[in-house]
Structures are given as C-alpha cells and as structure tokens.
Amino acid sequence: MDQNTVQDRPRADADSDRQDVEGIATPLVAPTLPLQGGKNSASPNNGIARSFTRKGELLSRKLSRLAEEVWAPEQTKQLRPFQTQEVAALLGVTERYVRQMANELEIPKADAKPVGRRVWTLDEISRLRIHLDAKSPGRYLPHRREGEHIQVLNFATFKGGSGKSTQAVHAAQYFALRGYRVLAIDLDPQASLTTMLGVTPELHVGPQESLFGAISFQDDGDPTKLGEGRGPRPMREVIRQTYFTGLDLVPASLELAEFETESPRALMLRHPSPFFTRISSAIDQVADDYDIVVLDSPPQLGFITMAGLYASTGLVVTVHPQMIDVASMAQFMTLAGSLMEVLEGQGGRTVPLDFEKILVTRHTPSDQPQMAVVTFLRSLFRTDVLTATMVNSTAVADCGLARQTLYEAVRDSSNKRTYDRALQSMDGVNAELEAEVLRVWHRTNHRAED
Numbered sequence: 183m184d185q186n187t188v189q190d191r192p193r194a195d196a197d198s199d200r201q202d203v204e205g206i207a208t209p210l211v212a213p214t215l216p217l218q219g220g221k222n223s224a225s226p227n228n229g230i231a232r233s234f235t236r237k238g239e240l241l242s243r244k245l246s247r248l249a250e251e252v253w254a255p256e257q258t259k260q261l262r263p264f265q266t267q268e269v270a271a272l273l274g275v276t277e278r279y280v281r282q283m284a285n286e287l288e289i290p291k292a293d294a295k296p297v298g299r300r301v302w303t304l305d306e307i308s309r310l311r312i313h314l315d316a317k318s319p320g321r322y323l324p325h326r327r328e329g330e331h332i333q334v335l336n337f338a339t340f341k342g343g344s345g346k347s348t349q350a351v352h353a354a355q356y357f358a359l360r361g362y363r364v365l366a367i368d369l370d371p372q373a374s375l376t377t378m379l380g381v382t383p384e385l386h387v388g389p390q391e392s393l394f395g396a397i398s399f400q401d402d403g404d405p406t407k408l409g410e411g412r413g414p415r416p417m418r419e420v421i422r423q424t425y426f427t428g429l430d431l432v433p434a435s436l437e438l439a440e441f442e443t444e445s446p447r448a449l450m451l452r453h454p455s456p457f458f459t460r461i462s463s464a465i466d467q468v469a470d471d472y473d474i475v476v477l478d479s480p481p482q483l484g485f486i487t488m489a490g491l492y493a494s495t496g497l498v499v500t501v502h503p504q505m506i507d508v509a510s511m512a513q514f515m516t517l518a519g520s521l522m523e524v525l526e527g528q529g530g531r532t533v534p535l536d537f538e539k540i541l542v543t544r545h546t547p548s549d550q551p552q553m554a555v556v557t558f559l560r561s562l563f564r565t566d567v568l569t570a571t572m573v574n575s576t577a578v579a580d581c582g583l584a585r586q587t588l589y590e591a592v593r594d595s596s597n598k599r600t601y602d603r604a605l606q607s608m609d610g611v612n613a614e615l616e617a618e619v620l621r622v623w624h625r626t627n628h629r630a631e632d
C-alpha cells in the first residue's frame with residue numbers, strides 16, 4: 183500500500199478501510215482505532231508505525247474471532263475416542279485380545295454413537311499397554327533403557343510454511359500413541375505447535391509460563407543482573423500436560439521473542455551460561471521423564487533457533503519440493519553450519535547429531551517439476567533424504583483449520599479416502615523417524631511399524 187496515502191488518510195477513509203477487511207470476513211465489528219493527524223504524521227516512520235499497528239491489531243482481532251467460530255479458545259480440547267480396530271493396530275495385538283484384556287482390567291465399556299460399538303480413550307489404551315508390558319516386559323512400553331540417551335528431534339529451516347509445525351505436532355503425537363514419553367517444546371513465538379495442542383497463548387500462557395520462563399537470563403545469580411526477574415524458572419514449572427496422554431508441552435508465546443534481545447546482551451556481558459546452552463540445560467533438567475523431545479523451530483536463524491540446534495540429537499529439515507525452497511534450505515544449512523562452527527569455537531561442545539534428515543513436505547508426487555526436485559535432492563543427499571515424503575493433502579489443511587491433527591480427526595465417509603491417504607503418508611514419515619531413533623538406541627527387537 184502506498185505509504186503517503188496511509189499517513190495522510192483522513193479518518194473516514196480509515197473507517198472504510200476497516201469495512202473492507204470486515205467485508206471479506208464476517209460482520210463482527212472491530213473497534214475503531216484512533217487515527218490522529220498532526221505534525222507527526224508527516225514523518226514516514228510514524229506513518230508506517232501507525233498504519234501497521236492499526237492494521238495488525240485489526241487483523242489479529244478479526245482472525246481470532248474467525249478462529250473462535252471454528253474452535254472456541256476457552257473450550258478444552260479433547261481427544262476423540264479410538265475404535266477397537268485402531269487400538270489393536272496400535273498395540274500390535276488382536277481385537278479379541280484387546281476386549282479380553284479390558285475385561286481383566288475391568289475397564290468400563292464406553293459405546294460409540296450411533297453404532298453402539300465399544301470405543302477407547304487414549305488413557306485406556308495406555309493402561310492396556312502397561313498391562314501388556316507387565317506380561318512381556320520391554321515389548322510394549324518402548325521407554326528408554328540404560329545407556330539409551332534422550333532423543334531431541336528438531337524440525338527446523340528458514341522457510342515459513344514448509345510444514346515444520348505440522349510435522350512436529352504429528353511426530354510428537356505419533357510417538358505418544360506408541361507409548362513413548364514425549365515432550366513437545368515450541369520454540370516459535372508464533373506458537374503454532376502450542377495452538378495445535380489446545381493451548382491459546384493469549385489466553386492460557388501467562389508471563390514466564392512459556393519456554394522463555396525456563397531459558398530467560400533474568401538475574402540468574404549473575405552479578406551483572408541482566409534482567410529484572412527472579413531468575414529462570416525450573417523447566418518442570420513450564421511443562422504442562424496435554425489432553426493427549428503421554429504428550430507434555432512447553433508452550434510458546436510472544437514473550438519468547440525477548441530471548442532474541444536478552445541473548446546478545448548476555449553475550450556482551452560474558453554471562454557464564456551463554457544463550458546456546460540454555461535450551462539443552464532446560465531439557466537436561468527433565469530428561470529422566472521423557473524418551474523423545476520434539477522441537478518446533480521458528481522460521482528464522484535467531485538465538486532461539488541456534489539454541490534449539492545446539493540441544494538437538496536429530497535434525498529434520500522440512501522442504502517443499504520447489505527450487506526456490508531448496509535454495510532457501512541451502513542458505514539455512516550454510517548459515518546454520520557456520521554459526522554452529524562459531525559456537526563450537528567459543529567453547530561450546532561439538533553437537534553430535536545422531537541423524538540429520540531432509541523431509542519432503544506438501545509433496546504432489548504426480549507433479550513433474552516437483553519430481554525433478556525430489557530426484558535432485560536424493561541424488562545429492564541420498565539416504566539423508568527420508569524415503570517417505572509427506573503428501574500435499576487437503577486433509578492436512580482442513581485439520582489445521584480445525585486445530586486438529588490427522589491422528590485426532592474423525593474420518594467420515596465424505597473424506598475417508600483423502601484422510602486415509604494423508605494418514606498413510608504421515609505414518610510412513612513418522613515410522614522412518616522412529617526407526618532412526620531405535621537405530622540410535624541399537625534396538626533390534628523393535629516394531630517400527632505396527
């Protein structure tokens with residue numbers, strides 16, 4: 183939009199502009215934001231500041247109203263029940279055995295409507311899993327054993343919209359469904375992962391309740407007193423359980439962006455625990471409680487992203503198979519590589535990644551140019567490109583709108599085929615990641631795919 187037009191615009195125009203935005207959406211009325219003229223309005227900076235603030239607020243308000251229509255933020259998110267067939271597949275036993283165990287455990291029967299068949303909550307599935315594992319120890323509960331280190335899987339790349347958050351939330355749920363103890367940590371102040379897991383940052387995440395609470399410098403016992411607060415909180419205090427049994431969350435909120443301003447200051451003051459160690463130290467505090475940590479990185483290479491990379495054991499770089507996205511991935515790798523080298527030179531340890539994978543996302547296999555890009559990537563990076571790709575699917579996009587994952591959505595007859603295809607693709611990707619984890623743990627008796 184032309185800047186001069188904005189800064190000189192009289193109030194009536196501003197109102198008609200508001201009407202335009204509202205016209206696209208719903209008749210909900212957003213409050214008129216004051217627009218004053220005056221001598222400051224001659225300054226181009228003031229023009230942008232005022233215009234962007236006003237439009238940003240208007241859009242945010244409107245978007246959250248729209249989101250509320252699909253999913254009210256104060257509504258507690260609940261997981262759908264699972265069919266006996268799904269339970270049997272998850273546990274790797276027959277449906278009959280599932281029912282038999284339920285009788286042994288005296289799990290009360292809950293019926294699906296309208297069919298009247300028995301259904302199961304994830305909590306009940308978890309009880310069945312524990313029961314099975316007691317009979318054959320180590321076979322059904324895949325928890326870490328002696329000598330197996332925690333796996334920190336980081337979904338990262340520059341490019342927004344490459345599917346980081348989508349893949350991160352699905353990976354976290356996939357592992358939880360299979361009985362791993364999972365902690366999802368949202369590193370992105372935009373908080374997509376947080377939102378997908380039923381937590382609305384503006385409503386449910388107070389000050390110091392995001393990851394920032396546990397990694398912020400504050401005064402931290404350091405004489406240089408970097409901040410005003412009481413020091414970082416123990417990681418345990420910012421972890422919350424989700425509606426998804428076995429999956430805990432450290433949410434993000436806008437305050438996380440403060441890490442980007444605190445970190446350079448702490449570096450200048452030679453803080454004893456520099457920015458890049460802070461996420462890994464926070465994870466160390468709770469590592470005994472988890473098998474898998476999933477990190478969802480923001481789409482830039484700032485201090486949080488670097489600290490996330492430093493904490494990772496496995497890296498998943500998501501890429502949409504288009505040349506422009508591949509070029510962006512190349513920049514990300516080059517820049518991240520050289521920055522990590524600087525950190526290592528500054529007394530950080532070498533980050534020993536257990537694996538590093540490129541994941542092709544939003545893939546349309548029948549698209550010739552995309553096929554060429556995938557072939558190009560495979561010829562360059564061979565086994566570092568996951569064999570499975572995540573297909574581009576309206577099922578993913580639709581689920582995203584309803585703040586649901588493929589693992590949560592209820593299949594109905596209208597979307598069954600699309601949904602099943604997307605689910606199969608997502609499972610294929612996650613099964614490969616699980617196989618990587620199990621390979622790192624030297625497990626031989628695993629079932630990578632149920």
Ligand SMILES: Nc1ncnc2c1ncn2[C@@H]1O[C@H](COP(=O)(O)OP(=O)(O)O)[C@@H](O)[C@H]1O
Pocket residue numbers: 341342343344345346347348349374481543544545572573574575576578579582583
């Ligand atoms: N496989 C897919 N098929 C269709 N849409 C997808 C797929 N993966 C992601 N999306 C959509 O693309 C958008 C961006 O995805 P997201 O995971 O938020 O990317 P990022 O975290 O890299 O910015 C979201 O609206 C999401 O629903």
Ligand SMILES: [Mg+2]
Pocket residue numbers: 346347348370374478479480
């Ligand atoms: Mg994201």
